[in-house]
Amino acid sequence: MKKIAVFPGSFDPFTIGHEGIVLRALDIFDEIIIAVGANALKKSYYSLETRKTMISKVFRNEPRIKVDHYEGLTVDYCKKHGAKYILRGLRTAADFEFERAIAQVNRALAENIESVFLLTKPEHTPINSTIVRDIIRSGGDASRFVPSAINLKDYRGED
Ligand code: ADP
Numbered sequence: 725m726k727k728i729a730v731f732p733g734s735f736d737p738f739t740i741g742h743e744g745i746v747l748r749a750l751d752i753f754d755e756i757i758i759a760v761g762a763n764a765l766k767k768s769y770y771s772l773e774t775r776k777t778m779i780s781k782v783f784r785n786e787p788r789i790k791v792d793h794y795e796g797l798t799v800d801y802c803k804k805h806g807a808k809y810i811l812r813g814l815r816t817a818a819d820f821e822f823e824r825a826i827a828q829v830n831r832a833l834a835e836n837i838e839s840v841f842l843l844t845k846p847e848h849t850p851i852n853s854t855i856v857r858d859i860i861r862s863g864g865d866a867s868r869f870v871p872s873a874i875n876l877k878d879y880r881g882e883d
Contacts, residue, residue: 729753729809729840732798735760736768737879738779739856741848743871745813748842750788753809758783759801760793769857769881778879782871799834810839815849857881 731746735758749756760775768775776791783789794801798810810830812823827839851869859866860876861883867876 726754726806727752727809728755728757728805728807729811730757730759730798730802730805730807731811732759732761732794732801734763734766734768734853735775735779736770736853737775737856737860737870737876738782738874739848739851739853739869740871741813741815741844741851743782744845744848745811745842746783746789749811749840750786752840753788753811755788755790756811757790757792757805757807759798760791761798762793762795764795767882769861769883770879771882774879778870778874782873784873797833799830799837802837803834808837810837812839812841813844814841815844815852 729749731749733742735742746756746758758779760772762772772793776793780791783791802810814820814823823841830837830839856866856869860881870876
């Protein structure tokens with residue numbers, strides 16, 4: 725049976741840290757769905773469509789990677805798409821504590837769905853979307869923190 729993993733996140737924007745996790749996970753899973761969480765209560769910098777477009781560009785030549793969005797529970801999205809794994813990246817001990825709580829609650833909600841964690845490459849540890857957004861808002865050059873297929877000048881933020 726095909727091993728399908730869902731990589732859920734805000735990806736506002738998608739960074740080389742996210743890309744690194746997805747590329748390494750291709751060795752483990754047959755298919756990865758990058759699922760952008762559409763949270764009506766959480767205001768994003770880039771629109772949902774822009775975030776999906778950016779990510780699709782990065783993986784346009786990789787048929788085993790799909791880009792989608794979802795609302796509601798991640799485990800419900802996984803069930804709907806036949807995914808038994810939730811993929812997440814870990815940078816720090818703080819990430820671990822946060823991810824542990826989410827994974828244990830997800831397990832309580834759906835015990836046949838496993839959360840799988842990959843440790844980030846050391847050089848990607850300090851990269852996070854919040855800092856990348858701050859650089860962009862302040863007019864700085866954040867291009868080295870996003871995959872080369874994403875030309876930030878092509879996209880506008882919402883504020
Ligand atoms: P969320 O809002 O769900 O935390 P993010 O887009 O911030 O969404 O992150 C999605 C996933 O990618 C999370 O598991 C996060 O820990 C991981 N991640 C974020 N930045 C990096 C990075 N630089 N290296 C590895 N993993 C990362």
